[in-house]
Amino acid sequence: MLATTEIADRLSDGAAAVLSGALGPLAEIENWMLLASAGELLRIDRTARFWRHRAALGTASLWEGGTLRRSGCLGAALASMHGDGRVREAAVGILTRTDAPLADRMLAIRLTDHVRPVRDAATRAVLRRTSLTQADQIVPVLHLIEGRTRGAEVLPLYLHALAGVHGEATLWSRLRGSTTPAVRRMAFRHSLTNELLSVGDAVAALPREHDRIVQSLLAHAIADRAAPDVVASALLSDRSAESRVLGLVRLTADLLDAPDVERLLVDTGVLVRLWARQRYEEQGLNALSVYQDVARGTGPAAVRARAYHGPIEAGGTVEHETALDLVRSTEPPLTKAGLRLLMGCVAPSDAPLLFETLQAGTNRVARLASEALLEIPAAWSDADLLPLTSSQDPDLRRRAWWLKRNRSGWDETIADLEILLDHDPALAALGHNMTFPPFARPTELQRARLIALLPQVWPETWRTSRVAFAAGLRGEA
Incomplete structure (x- = not known):
């Protein structure tokens, strides 16, 4: 998503290209406005008329005379977002006589205009554009502004006009194929509510659908309206877990x-x-x-x-030995299963195996092994971390830092101080969010480690650091 300043720059480039007639920039700007989503297009319009960026489209006098008439569809599209209402009204007049996808989009945008003549002219033009190709451009914008104060009433009027020309079935079939997710969801919801989509169509559409909301709509329609054998075949093997649950809920055990x-x-x-x-x-x-x-x-x-x-x-x-056998597995899914099964029943004798797993496993396996070790903090010490902290592999050093830090207390602070001294800048950055327990005193071993680390981290000012104060080390040598 572009920043507002970047949008303003593009609008300025577009206005300059229109006035100079530069074909390359003109095509680039037109393509940008055509490919922008409805939400992005509304943001572009809002940016163009925001007081800080109004200069992007030039002064009103720049578009007067024959300039606007000669600028074509793109010039009228840009001018329709100008801060001056008279320029926007003149641009809408040109867009109403232009049969182009960009004109369809920009007229729909002007339904939110705060100047009534501009809004009324845009409304009349939109309601006359009833081809399905034009609907592809207009409906996404109308759906987006449906909840706004201005322009909200046009969507039902426009859909009624389209249905009168093409018929309900053709219209909603087209909208179900929209590239805008919100429009597709609206179309499927309307089609299922009004029985414009049969159960057979829903069954056929479900395996091809990737939108989770549409999947849910189709699955509920099948569960509510289809025969039990159809529900079983369509839902119980569907890739969506919601569909499979729905099939089990709807069908009783005998079915x-x-x-x-x-x-x-x-x-x-x-x-x-x-x-x-x-x-x-x-x-x-x-x-x-x-x-x-x-x-x-x-x-x-x-x-x-x-x-x-x-x-x-x-x-x-599950037996404790069974869980340990799984931890020893060479297949990560089984190793993870074993570690999860150990949670809540970790024994001190499990520590060597857990450290071995911590060192050799994948990142997810290592995290689970660390969580298991944190259940038995008294069963291991810093000496058990040495193979990790002294490793050339930065990933293993990070694992050691995470495990020690999550032992909490002063170990958390010591872990951060140690990682600050790591030669890998990415690892050293992990220690910047250092914390310390304000109402706890370090043990003798922790005091000794802090006294060794603080002068290395802050050679000149370690005695005045908050860590030294909290640990009661300010008077130490």
Whole structure:
């Protein structure tokens, strides 16, 4: 998104190009105004008439005489945003006689004009532009200004005029294909409410749809209006988790096939898994046995990882040794599953394995291993961090800083001081947001570490630093 000063510069360049007739800049400015979204176009219009940037389009006298008539569609489009109402009114008159996409857009913008003659002329012109090609340019702007004081009443009038020319079905089919997301959503909502889109059309459209809101509209329409077998085939395999949940909610256990529900027991969506377990139990089947079979199977690691979580989500437990075996896995999804299963039951004896995982794992695995280590802070010390802090890999040094810092207390301050001394500028910057516990005293080991670090970080002024004051070190040698 351009800053207002950049918009003003482009408008100034456009006005200069119109007056000089430079073809290259003219094409560039026209392309910019055509490709801008409806919201961006309204922002361009607002910037053009803002008092600080009014000079961008020149004085009113610059557009007088034959200049405006000779400037063509682009000149009229620029002039329609001028700060002088007479210039805008003359420009609207030219745009009403111009059959071009840019004219369609700029006339729609002028529906928000505060000068009534300009607004009325633009309204009459817009309501006459009823081709579907013109609607592609006009409707997005009208939809955007629907909630405003000026111009809000034109959208229903314009849609009524379009329907009178093309018919409801053709009109809303066209709008469902709009490149503007808000217009597409409006079109799908209207089409489904007024039954302009059949269940079969909704089923066919759902797999191709990428807009989450439209996906939701289609899924609810299918769930409410389609036969149970259609709901099952369309929703239970849809890529949207909301659709899959909706299918499970709408269909009772006797209407669901056990293999479909079994597959959803290890779905990526938490709510999908919850409803699948409920429906599976209502069918008189045991979800825990499915989880055990999938976990021990040869399926994808991510699926097996979710199967290991299944018993926990169902209110059961997983053995501590099983979680440790998963942590040792070479497949990241299983390692992450094991670390999550350890949460809340980490034993001090797990620390060596967790440090090994912290050093060798991916960033996400390392974060989970760190969170597990933070549950047993007394089971490890700075000596365990040495392989990380002395590593040539900046990523490992960052992991050590994060772990030590999250031990809180004075360790948080010490971690920041240590990272400030790192030779990597990106890592050193991590210590700039230093904090310290204002009502806690450092231990003897922490005091010794602070006394060693502070003169290195602030050689001349360490005794007067807030850290030294809070730690009670101002009188130390």
